[in-house]
Amino acid sequence: MSLNMGTVDRVLRLVIGVLLVVAKIANWIPGTLGWVLAVVGVVFALTAAIGYCPLYGVCGISTGGRK
DSSP: OOOOOOHHHHHHHHHHHHHHHHHHHTTSSOHHHHHHHHHHHHHHHHHHHHTOOHHHHHHTOOSSOOO
């Protein structure tokens, strides 16, 4: 598995992911939508941490990571 995400992409995903999880914890986004967005936030944070996005891999996209 090679990296397919650049630094800017990783930082943005991490920030957005953390914000989505915090929004659920603070109950800013209640109910099912809050849970769905929290899961998306966790996925964003994990992909940012490892530097690889499976969807990018399937589509052949790279935002500056090493191939």
